[in-house]
Amino acid sequence: MYLESVDSTNSYLKNSSNNKPEEGLLVYTKEQLAGRGQRENHWESETNKNLLLSFIVYPVFLKADEQFILSKFVSLAMFDFLSQFIDNVYIKWPNDIYINNKKIAGVLIENTIKGKLISSSVIGIGININQEHFRKDIPNPISLKMITQKTYDIHELLHLFIDKLNNWYNKLLSGEIKKIDKLYLGSLFRYNEIHNFMVNDKKIRAKIIGIDENGRLMIEMENGSIEVFAFKEIKYCI
Numbered sequence: 001m002y003l004e005s006v007d008s009t010n011s012y013l014k015n016s017s018n019n020k021p022e023e024g025l026l027v028y029t030k031e032q033l034a035g036r037g038q039r040e041n042h043w044e045s046e047t048n049k050n051l052l053l054s055f056i057v058y059p060v061f062l063k064a065d066e067q068f069i070l071s072k073f074v075s076l077a078m079f080d081f082l083s084q085f086i087d088n089v090y091i092k093w094p095n096d097i098y099i100n101n102k103k104i105a106g107v108l109i110e111n112t113i114k115g116k117l118i119s120s121s122v123i124g125i126g127i128n129i130n131q132e133h134f135r136k137d138i139p140n141p142i143s144l145k146m147i148t149q150k151t152y153d154i155h156e157l158l159h160l161f162i163d164k165l166n167n168w169y170n171k172l173l174s175g176e177i178k179k180i181d182k183l184y185l186g187s188l189f190r191y192n193e194i195h196n197f198m199v200n201d202k203k204i205r206a207k208i209i210g211i212d213e214n215g216r217l218m219i220e221m222e223n224g225s226i227e228v229f230a231f232k233e234i235k236y237c238i
């Protein structure tokens with residue numbers, strides 16, 4: 001479903017909950033007036049330049065503590081999609097896409113939990129395609145065009161991306177969890193390398209060694225001990 005302009009495609013789907021949208025309904029737009037990112041950030045996108053979309057699924061087969069698998073399948077769909085055009089694509093935990101230490105795409109997942117199950121999940125995705133200039137306060141943005149110097153047909157790319165989303169969601173539905181886990185880890189940014197991170201405003205040097213069953217980052221500290229971090233508890237130094 002196409003919207004000329006909207007505050008945020010995620011908010012649009014979340015607010016239409018009194019007439020429950022059908023499973024898989026996808027909304028895309030050329031312009032968001034109040035695009036939202038993670039950590040209460042704003043998501044910037046010039047009109048008609050990028051992919052901006054959200055879809056809703058009802059993954060009642062997932063328990064609340066299994067919700068990280070949603071981040072994994074979406075990340076892999078984005079990874080797969082972008083790898084058709086460029087090399088060196090990485091998934092930065094939990095679900096950003098990075099190229100050359102710069103962010104090309106992000107995901108905002110908003111789940112509704114009922115009891116122990118996920119009753120609905122609104123998954124919003126922004127992928128920078130043709131935009132060449134970003135506001136100064138956006139940390140490290142990049143777009144496909146900035147890398148390849150080509151201009152892309154947004155509509156064509158939307159269809160290619162939806163194909164990837166369908167493929168990966170079908171893998172999740174058919175229970176290919178091990179495959180999803182393995183490929184996610186295999187594409188993880190800074191996996192198994194020593195880097196700097198910020199924890200409680202303190203710089204540490206450490207190595208990502210995995211993701212635990214709740215989607216937390218497993219880190220090996222310099223002294224060899226292993227610690228796990230949730231989103232917001234650790235920041236990458238980039």
Ligand code: BTN
Nearest residue numbers: 008035036037038106107124126
């Ligand atoms: C992030 O990396 O901070 C998440 C960015 C998510 C942006 C997308 S754009 C489409 C959808 N609607 C929103 O308001 N946000 C998501």
